[in-house]
Amino acid sequence: MALLEVKDLRVWFPVLGGILRRKVDDVKAVDGVSFTVEAGQTVGLVGESGSGKTTVGRALLKLIPATSGKVTFDGKDILSMSERRFRPLRREMQMIFQDPFGSLNPRMTCGSIIGEALTIHFRDMSASERRDRVAELLRQVGLKPEMARRYPHEFSGGQRQRIGIARALAVKPRFIVCDEPVSALDVSVQAQIVNLLMDLQEELGISYLFIAHDLAVVEHISDYILVMHHGKIVEAAPAGEIYRNPQHEYTKTLLAAVPQFA
Amino acid sequence: MIRRFFRNRLGVAALLAICGLFAVAVTFAILSYLKVPFPQDPNLTNLERKLLPPNPVNWLGTDNLGRDVFSRILHGSYISLTVGFVAVAVSLMIGVVVGAISGYAGRWVDNILMRVVDAIMCFPSFFLILTAVALLGPSLWNIVVVIGLVSWTGTARLVRAEFLTLRETEYVRAARTLGQRAPAIIFGHILPNAMAPIFVTAVLGIPAAILTEAGLSFLGFGVQPPQATWGNIIADGKTYLLDAWWLILFPGLAITFSTLSFYLAGDALRQAAETRIERK
Numbered sequence: 016m017a018l019l020e021v022k023d024l025r026v027w028f029p030v031l032g033g034i035l036r037r038k039v040d041d042v043k044a045v046d047g048v049s050f051t052v053e054a055g056q057t058v059g060l061v062g063e064s065g066s067g068k069t070t071v072g073r074a075l076l077k078l079i080p081a082t083s084g085k086v087t088f089d090g091k092d093i094l095s096m097s098e099r100r101f102r103p104l105r106r107e108m109q110m111i112f113q114d115p116f117g118s119l120n121p122r123m124t125c126g127s128i129i130g131e132a133l134t135i136h137f138r139d140m141s142a143s144e145r146r147d148r149v150a151e152l153l154r155q156v157g158l159k160p161e162m163a164r165r166y167p168h169e170f171s172g173g174q175r176q177r178i179g180i181a182r183a184l185a186v187k188p189r190f191i192v193c194d195e196p197v198s199a200l201d202v203s204v205q206a207q208i209v210n211l212l213m214d215l216q217e218e219l220g221i222s223y224l225f226i227a228h229d230l231a232v233v234e235h236i237s238d239y240i241l242v243m244h245h246g247k248i249v250e251a252a253p254a255g256e257i258y259r260n261p262q263h264e265y266t267k268t269l270l271a272a273v274p275q276f277a
Numbered sequence: 278m279i280r281r282f283f284r285n286r287l288g289v290a291a292l293l294a295i296c297g298l299f300a301v302a303v304t305f306a307i308l309s310y311l312k313v314p315f316p317q318d319p320n321l322t323n324l325e326r327k328l329l330p331p332n333p334v335n336w337l338g339t340d341n342l343g344r345d346v347f348s349r350i351l352h353g354s355y356i357s358l359t360v361g362f363v364a365v366a367v368s369l370m371i372g373v374v375v376g377a378i379s380g381y382a383g384r385w386v387d388n389i390l391m392r393v394v395d396a397i398m399c400f401p402s403f404f405l406i407l408t409a410v411a412l413l414g415p416s417l418w419n420i421v422v423v424i425g426l427v428s429w430t431g432t433a434r435l436v437r438a439e440f441l442t443l444r445e446t447e448y449v450r451a452a453r454t455l456g457q458r459a460p461a462i463i464f465g466h467i468l469p470n471a472m473a474p475i476f477v478t479a480v481l482g483i484p485a486a487i488l489t490e491a492g493l494s495f496l497g498f499g500v501q502p503p504q505a506t507w508g509n510i511i512a513d514g515k516t517y518l519l520d521a522w523w524l525i526l527f528p529g530l531a532i533t534f535s536t537l538s539f540y541l542a543g544d545a546l547r548q549a550a551e552t553r554i555e556r557k
Binding site: 073076078101102105106108109110112113114117118119120121122123128131132135136179182186 | 446447448450451452453454455456457465466469470
């Protein structure tokens, strides 16, 4: 059975117009998207800005309400759940954010940012156990444990993204939505972060939904790739396939846009 | 932000003035309480020495009952500062809570709360205060609380705007993804990052409250005589305006000096807070 199954997901935003602010139309950000993510697998989701890929990720974690459709995680229908009933599942589904500068609270230390996750889901953990776990997580993402006392602005973009990853890992999730985790980083740092994510997957068996607008990055990490355009999935194929034999016109355009070197 | 504040000379001067004001207010609050007649008893009438211009005994002259104006200004100072601080504390508490709820909850909650704010803002607040004080009786605490109750709307608006912006930041989204509860998000993530502008409005609110109290006193609805306040010294003196200018000028200068200090300090603080390059 697939870990995550998305069936016919729709997220429409109402467009209000006129002086009475009545609904005049919908923006169909996500319009009938279906896919599955197997345990331990990475599914890449590619598309240009505004294609709805980030909206898919947020709807899966119930950060924005879905208009219709069904999302099953580990056999449980999550869209119909109340926030209270969904809370235990938040431990298993995490997110890594795009902007490494905006995703960390500037007034919290790196240690308390990561530790917050632990205070929510592991309430009986003592303060010293928490400190040890934070140190372990920092080592796991390639940072030094003594960095826990620093504030976000003291880190580089790549280091901040590592903190974001450590925060997501803290609760031992089984599924992580990576919302363009490398697009704000320097190219040299991008590879480090992608490799880190792949190593962690191997070590911990986490599944990823890897969102990006750059096919080159996605191809490297994904087992399966979905191409999204105007809220719909226009092509879905195993990673290699898409490269060798793109079917849809839009996919060909995306591939043509990948810069070629040598 | 603190470092930037101290680079502003005018702001530092204003801050020193405020500290001085505090020292005076606290000293004379204690002296008043102990009924120490220093430099003279502010409420001692002496009709033989009434309406004297500034002289070696009465540095700032005497009023129509022969009371020493200098002593009355000093002994009234803590009233003005108390009014400023307590009224701002009241308005801050209401404003922050309403603004936070409104900005975080959004939708219909926001709509209802903001329409209430609009309605209160539509009222000329000075007359609202005047009416409330007339009905409740003009004690110091009534006045302070009423000023606070009327002046929270601006703070609420500001806090709401901050919340609307900060609610969409990725670190708040990350906290929600972790399943953090709303109160923890509001107090742990949003409010700490909204503190700078809130603090600035608070500082700027203090002189406004002082001026409102002075205005009320002038109209006779403020803190009641014989307790001296800067407003009611002026109010008592207005009858003798043409013969005894010192009754108006000195308490007026006290009001101007203290409110100006707060405004300048607040403004320097605002400038220091606005440069958000350094995200600390």
